[in-house]
Amino acid sequence: MVRVGALATVQDLGRPGHARLGVPRSGALDAPAAALVNRLVGNAPEAAVLDTTLNGCTVRPRRAVTVAVGGAPCRVTVDGRPAAWGTAVRVPAGALLDVGPADAGVRGCLAVSGGIAVEPVLGSRSTDLLSGLGPAPLIDGTVLPLGLPAAPHGRVDVAPQPAPPRELVLRVTPGPREDWFTRAAVRTFTSRAYRVSASGNRIGLRTEGPALERAVTRELPSEGMVLGAVQVPPDGRPVVFLADHPTTGGYPGIAVVRAADLPAAAQAVPGTPVRFVAARRR
Incomplete structure (x- = not known):
């Protein structure tokens, strides 16, 4: 992580079923957006993504990866060159991927081929801000492990996503x-x-x-x-x-x-x- 923005966390489908232990569900707030970007890069639905808030994030992968950005619409660049939002994008090893501030909405989802492979806690890789379970909220310089790609990425020009609500x-x-x-x-x-x-x-x-x-x-x-x-x-x-x-x-x-x-x-x-x-x- 080069820049984490206002708040960037690792999220997946969360920890349902543990309320009796006092453990919140957690997971991606915009779950449909997380599911879509995972599908675009060939990940399983339960793969962990980066959940960003308001002003995006910047990452530099150490190996070539396929990424997809969804959720809040925003400008995406790779080494300063415009890249597509809402579809699969190839990012070379060492290139700088910048997810810009939200043009509308609040939360963005960044999926990386193979998923974010931090250690799961109670079956989930989600950061829980209330209980403190899962990985800590990300900071500049954090290095995140990646899993191995399991399937080819989706081949679409752009995947429709609902606009953030005006009401x-x-x-x-x-x-x-x-x-x-x-x-x-x-x-x-x-x-x-x-x-x-x-x-x-x-x-x-x-x-x-x-x-x-x-x-x-x-x-x-x-x-x-x-x-x-x-x-x-x-x-x-x-x-x-x-x-x-x-x-x-x-x-x-x-x-x-x-x-x-x-x-x-x-x-x-x-x-x-x-x-x-x-x-x-x-």
């Missing part, structure tokens, strides 16, 4: 503590507009907007929290739990976001309008 629409089902809020608060939650706060991270997407009033004001014992859970802290503004979320929480959960809507949440820049929409029951 983030999150479908929600009622949470276990919806009745801890006033009826007016529940109506406000699914009828008023919020905005993405700049204080969010891999643990949760924080929002700015109307505060939700509680009908029950006593303390809540910690209880299990799932991916996509919407907690409401004392300031009354909803927080959507993302990949590195804690497995338990002591603030009431008013709703749960559909898993299919969370990749878009990973790409929503601060200030993006947010609407919570009551999902139809199946």
Whole structure:
């Protein structure tokens, strides 16, 4: 790693199934983007990628590799020459691959043929910012091991990817503590507009907007929290739990976001309008 940018971590499919041990799921926030770039370079879906934030990263591979950059659209160069975004690119040994700042969205995914071969922890190579499991967040000068390529890279001109949201629409089902809020608060939650706060991270997407009033004001014992859970802290503004979320929480959960809507949440820049929409029951 020559330059890690604002935040660069190693991520794969994460560590599902360990919540009973207090271990978060973790994994790539924009999982469809990670799966696509892995496919483009011939990796298995579970291969680890580099997950970048806002201003990309710069790497210099010690052997010739095939790479693909996805997620947030950005400028890509190899030794200063423009290279394609969203498709497989060959990078010679010692060449400088630069993944530039996001033109839109927040998080980029960089896959390298063979995958990032750091030592797995509990079956995953993901960095977990909350628990500290997996490799530490990358710093300038970090040397990462690579696996051996397993299949030919994809031969497409460009692979379509969804644009980062101009408005983030999150479908929600009622949470276990919806009745801890006033009826007016529940109506406000699914009828008023919020905005993405700049204080969010891999643990949760924080929002700015109307505060939700509680009908029950006593303390809540910690209880299990799932991916996509919407907690409401004392300031009354909803927080959507993302990949590195804690497995338990002591603030009431008013709703749960559909898993299919969370990749878009990973790409929503601060200030993006947010609407919570009551999902139809199946």
